Amino acid sequence: MPVLRRSAVLLTTVCTAAATLVGLGVAGTASAAPCGNAGLLGSSPLGNAIGNAFGSFGSSGGPLLGKSSSQGPLPTVNGGNTTPVAWVTGAKSPNNTEARFGISGTDLGIAWDNGTGQTLMAFGDTFGNCNAAGQQWRHNLILRTTDTNPADGVTIGNGVPGDVRSGAVVGSGAPTFATESIPALEIAGVEVTTIPTAAIAIDGKQYMNYMSVRQWGGPGRWVTNSSAIAVSSDNGQTWATQPQTVRLNLPVTVPGVEQVDDSNGKYQQNAYLRGHDDPYIYQYGTPNGRFGAAFLCRFLPGNILDLSKYQYYTGDSDPTKTWSPDTTKSKAVVTEPVSELSVAWNNRLQRYVMLYGNETTGNLVMRTATAPQGPFSAPTTLLTSQQLGGVYAPYIYPSNGGNDQYLYFTASRWLDYNVMMMRTDLSRIPVG
Template identity: 80%
Template sequence: MSALRRSVVLLTTACTAAATLAGVGLAGPASAAPCGNEGLLGSSPLGQALGNAFGSSGAGPLLGRSSAQGALPVVDSGNTRPVAWVTGGRSPNRTDTRFGITGTDLGISWDNGSGQTLMAFGDTFGDCNAPRQQWRHNLILRTTDTDPADGVTIGDGVPGDVRSGAVVASATPRYASESIPALEVSGVEVTTIPTAAIAIDGVQYMNFMSVRQWGGPGRWVTNSSAIAVSRDNGQTWATDPKTVRLNLPVSIPGVEQIDDSNGKYQQSAYLRGHGEDQYIYQYSTPNGRYGAAFLCRFLPGNILDLSKYQYYTGDAGDPWSSETTKSKAVVTEPVSELSVSWNKRLQRYLMLYGNEANGTIAMRTATRPEGPFSAPVTLLTRQQLGGVYAPYVYPSTGGDDRYLYFTASRWLDYNVMMLRTDLSQIAVG
C-alpha cells in the first residue's frame, strides 16, 4: 500500500471514528517508561520531544542517554526463570551501542526457513537526548543462535546484507532501521506494532496493528490489522492492502473485508499445523489486553487472500466457516499478547499469554489447534516478576526439550528478556 493511499484510508477511518473515540474513555497513558517518560506514547512529558503523535506540549525530564534498564531480575521460585536480557545496554548484545536500541519491547521470533531466527520488536527508543529520542515504531533483528540457554546472540548489522544482525544503512551502521512506518498523528495513527510473523516458502509475512489511540494500562484502540510482506529476509516490507482488517464498520474503496467481526482479529499469533495438518492457524484477539482469543485457518498459499480463510465456529457438526461473523472464542477473556506452538515434549499445542486481570503469564495446552484448551497453568506472577508482558515462544530449545524458551518484556526496564520454563514441572491432563 502506498504512503498516500495509506494516509487516505487512515484519515477516512479517523473521521468515521471521531464520535466513537469520544465515548471510549481514553484517559490515561500505558504504563511503561522508555527514556524515563512517565508513559509509553501518549503522556504529556513526551510532547515536544516526539511531536504531534502525542498531542501535548512540554518535554519532561529524561534519564540521561538511555532507558532505565536494571540488572536481570532474579526469580527463585516456581517453574520459570529469566535467562538473559536480549536488548538494552545491560544485555550481552549491547543493543544500545550496536543498534541504537536502549529501550524496546515484544521480540516476536520465528524461523525464517533458511537457518535464521528473525525477531520483531515494537516501539523502540535509542539516545534519549537525541531528537525524538530516536523513536522507531518497530524493527527487525536476526540471529543464527539455536541455543537460547544463555540468551540470544545477535550479529552485527552490515549495510546491504540481508542476513546480518540488523537492517542498517551505510550512513548509520550502528542504528537499526524502522520496518513499517506510521503517520504519528494522535487519533489517526500513533504507531504500527508487529503482533505475529511466519515464513512461507522463503517469504516473510508479518501481521501488525495500526494503533489509533493509547488508553489506560492494557487498553488501546486500533484502526486495523494487516499483513506486511518481505521477500528479502526482513530487509524491506510492503503492506498488502487486501489483508487490511479495519476495526470499524466503514467503507473504503478497494478494501472489501469490512465487518464488525474484524475487531476480533487485531492482534495475532501464527501456528503451523503439526504432522499431516497442512493448515496455518491464526489466533487473534481484539485491541488491548482484555479480549478473548479467536481462531481462523488457511492453507499456506492463501495467506494473502482473506476470502479463503476459515473461522472456527465452536459447532461440533460444522466447526469451520468462511464467515467471519461465525467466529467463536477458543479461550475466554482476558487474553493479552499471545503465542502458540507445537511442543514435542508435551505432545500438545501450547499457548502462552498474559492475564492482565491477575498479573500472570499463563500457559494452556490442547491436543488440537482449536482446543479445547486446558485450564491455565501459571508461569509467572506479579509477585515473582511484576510488569512482565508479551510472552513469545522462541523457535528453538537448544536440543533440550525439558525447557520451553520464550521472550517477554518488562515495563520497568522497557526491554526484552529471554526466559526458560522447566516443563518437567508442568502437569498436563
C-alpha cells in the same frame, strides 16, 4: 502498500470515523514517559497503555528508560518453573543493542524461523538516545540471529548495510542504527504507532501481522484502526503492506479495501501456528487491548493474503460445521482476558502450547491442547506478578537448543523496557 497510499487510506478512514468514535466515548490522549519525559514527540505521545496489572508505571509513575537507560541487571526468580536466562536487548544485554543498534529500550521480540537457517525477531516501539530529537523513536524493527541455542540467550550479529542476512537492517550512513520496518503517521487520534503482533515464513517470504494503533486509552486498553499483513521478499529488509489483508476496526467503509464485517475486531492482535501433521496455518486473534478472548481461524499457506479463503472456528460439534468462511461465526477458544499470546507445537508434551498474559492477575500463563481449537487445559502459572512484576508478552522461541526439557520464550519488562529470554522447565508442568 506504498507509504503515501497507506497514509491516505488511514487519514480517510479515521477522519470519516472521528465523529462516531467521539460519540462512542473513545479515551483521550494520555502521556507516557519512555525516556523520562512527560510525553513523546509533542502531539504524538505513546499513551497510557502502560499502567496495568503487569506492573507498568504510566504517566503517574517513573520513567521506563530514564534520561539515558534505566535497564537493571537481569532479574532473578526464586522457585517456580520459569526463570530469566539473559537480556536480549538493552545496554546491559550481551548484545549491547544500545551501542550496536541504537536500541536502549524496546519490547516484544516476536521470534520466528525464516525457513533458511535464521530466526527473525520483531520488536515494538523502540528508543535509542533519549537525549536526541524524538528519542530516536522507531515504531518497530527487525533483528536476526543464527543462534539456535537459547540456553544462554541469543547472539545477534552486526548489522551490515545491504546485507539481508546481517543482524539488523541498517543504512550505509548509520551502520550502528537499526532502521524502522513499518512506518506510522505519528498523529495522536489518527495513528500513533504500528506494532507487530505475529509473523511467519511461507515459501521464502516473510509475513508480519501488525496493528495500527489509533489511540492509547486507559491501563491495558487501546483503540486500533486495523490489523494488516506486511510481506517481505528480502528476509525482513523491506516490507510492503497488502491492502487486501486490512481488517478495519472502525465503523466506516473505505473504497478499495475489502470490508469483511464487524468481526474484524476479533483479529486485531494475532498469533500464527503451523499445524502439526496438518496442512493448515492457524491464526489466533484477540481484540485490541488486553481484556479480550482468543478466537481462531485457519488457511492453507498459499492463501495467507486472501481473507476470503480463511475458515473460522465455530465451536459447532458437527464436524461439517466446525469451520466456516463466515467471520461472524467465529467463537472464542479461550475466554478473556488474553493478551499478547503465542502458540506452538511441543514435541515433549505432544501438545500445542499457548502462552499469554492475564491482565487481571498480572501473571504469565500456559495452556495446552491436543488440537489447535482445543479444548485447552486450565491455565498453569509460569510467572506471577509477585515473583517478577511488570513482565508481559510471552512469545515462544522457535528453538530449544536440542533440550526438550525446556521451553524458551521472550518476554518484556516495563521497569527496564527491554526484552529478555525466559526458560520454563516442562518437567514441572502438569499435563492433563
